[in-house]
Amino acid sequence: MGKALAPIKKKPQKSKALPTSSFFKVFDNSMPEYAQKTKLYNHVDFLTDLRPYRNYKNLESLEDAAKYIEYHFEQYGLSPRSQSWRAKGNSYDNVIASYNAHKAKKLIVGAHYDVFGDQPGADDNASAVAGLIETARLIAEDQPELDYGIEFVAYCLEEPPFYATRNMGSYVHAQSLSESQADVIGMICYEMIGYFSDEPNSQNFPHTSLEQIYPDTANFIMVVGVKANTAFNQKIYKHMSADAKIDVQIIEFPDKDGLAGMSDQQSYWRFGYNALMINDTSFMRNPHYHEKTDTIDTLVFDKKTAVGDACYQAIVNLGD
Secondary structure, eight states, X not given: OOSOOOOOOSOOOOOOOOOHHHHTTTOOOOOXXXXXXXXXXXXXXXXXXXXXXXXXXXXXHHHHHHHHHHHHHHHTTOOOEEEEEEETTEEEEEEEEEESTTSSEEEEEEEEOOOSSSSOOIIIIIHHHHHHHHHHHHHHHHOOOOSSEEEEXXXXXXXXXXXXXXXXXXXXXXXXXXXXXXXXXXXXXXXXXXXXXXXXXXXXOSSGGGGGTSOSSSOEEEEEEEGGGHHHHHHHHHHHHTTOSSXXXXXXXXXXXXXXXXXXXXXXXXXXXXXXXXXXXXXXXOTTTTSTTOOGGGOOHHHHHHHHHHHHHHHHTTTO
16 A cells, blocks of 8 residues: 555565574464563564565565565474465575474464565564564464364565555465355454554544544554454454453445455455455554654553463454
């Protein structure tokens, strides 16, 4: 989502290997039961430190981000694989890892790792990728008994100039599910889950009518869906909000246009799947959206950790 970028003029050289000291610094085996603030911080720190920035022009940085995600999935025993496609003459990759891959039914949990333009993208969308990696760790270590599988997907090319096109990584993935006639329970999109404020009137709204329904303080997380998927939306909301250490809100838009579909969940709607977004309301509260100031120091990791715990509870309780 956002403004269009100029087309790429030349293809960067192949990515170099990452230094061991930075690439492998975040993995350890402690505390398997809860999302860990230190791990979340380190994931965001790595991704926001990559230069050049992780936009579609900079193939080397995108490759380094993908390697980083793949490494962690592999360490958790989730056998990652790449899904490649071409756009504007270059090759891009989704990174996919599965838990309970033998199960017929599957839940998709995804986040995009590219950024818009030349900015670090701490909230948009390193916060969500960190959440995805941490969710995968929790699932892999806790080994919950589920009657469905979980497919963790880190997408490339969510941002312009590919946003809302068939070149989005999420579209590529959703299309592959449709072509294989996969039995998909639904898709949960992590999109900007790290910016919060306890200041009064820190939350804005697209319409004044919403001011009467939702808090005016930007310290909650939002489940964003459409009414056509109400049963799925409400189940996720129910399990996220139960005993959560963060306020969980839900909004269901009447249709799929506009604010309802402003991330990768839109791709799954195109193929008839249930899908929703977990979001901190983006530019409705975060003044650093698509700016160079979207840096790690603007995120609130205590609340981000609480979001991770809430999402984990929803993901493992969908069979209830």
